[in-house]
Amino acid sequence: MARFRGGILKAAIFRRILRRWAKIAREASTSNLTQLRRRSNQARQLRLHLDQLIHVADSRLALPMIGSTTFRKPQGSDWSWRPELWRGPLPVPGMSAVENKSTLGSEVTLFHDCVFSELTLRQLRNTREADLAPFGLRMDVFRFDGSFLSLVIDLPPEAVQGLKRRHLIRMDTIVEMEKPLEIFARLNIRHGPNTEQIVRELPLHEEDIMVEFDLAYTKLNEKRVEKAWLDLIFEGPEMNQVVLRDLTFSRRPRAEL
Template structure:
């Protein structure tokens, strides 16, 4: 109740001040110089904090909302997901000289076989108008003396629940890079003692950077599915910077013929 009363009086004071300044602006052509000088000083004192508030609010409200799971997905999708790296702030947003097996957050792990790591990972806040994901992931690679570099993403339990061979799993990505390189996506599905693996190249030359994994081409034991994870494999990454602006997953059943 006290909070409502305070908000009411704040609004009354705000409307009264607004009416006063509108009246001053309307009557400024007939104001004497002394009064006009006083009003100008008062207006300048108000303008500085108001400009700062407007600038901050415009920047904050223009960004994608933290925690957003909003992204385009098939209309018949029965599961969709954006990993935490692209959804909310991590407790530790960056790593340098990243060793193999180092985790970023709870879902992502970087793997490589470099003798000396000259790799950095950093979570960035997306600020572009076109961005739907609140955050991005930047990978900087300097000297690279290894033979492979990959980022493994653990999918949640929901991805395995009800998964069938008639499903298609789609991955959409928004990627930026300093110079061209090849990126492959490998979907791994553990079922009992076996792991099914499907590999697709991310079509970086196309407008829709998307791949689909058709589980019909696997020998998946639907009754023993335990977990899924995705390997993002970077080919020839030396002296490059790659920014994954967004990465999303969706699952849908294949149309029956």
């Protein structure tokens, strides 16, 4: 009750101050110069704090909200997910000279076979108006003496709960590159002693970068599905910077014919 009354009192005080400054503004053209100079100085002091508040508020409110899971999903999706790296701040936001099998957060692992690692990974805050993900991932590759480079994302248990061969699994991403390269997405689903793999090349020339994995063309044993993960494979990554502004997954059953 006290907090409610305090809120009403603050609102009343604000309205009173607002009416006072509105009246001062209306009287500016007829006030004597001494009074006008005093009020002008007061207004400038007040404007300094108001401008600072508006600047900070506009900056913070323009950013995607930390923890956001908002993104476009196909109609009929029964599961959707944005990994933690793109969703919230990590305890360790980056690393340099990244070794093979290094992890960034609990869901992303980098694999490579370089003898001398000249790779860096860093989580960055998205600030663009078009960004829905709060965070992105930047990978810098300098000299590269290996034969493969892949980023592995472990999908959560919910991704395979009730998974059927009639499902389509979709991955959407936003990619920025310093120079062109090829990126492949490989979905892996372990069922019993076997692992199904489906490979798709990312259409980096298109505005919306999306790939779908149709499980109808696999030999998936629906009763023995254990886990799933996705490999992002980078071909010819040397002397390049790749930024993954967003990475999301969704799952939907195929329409019955």
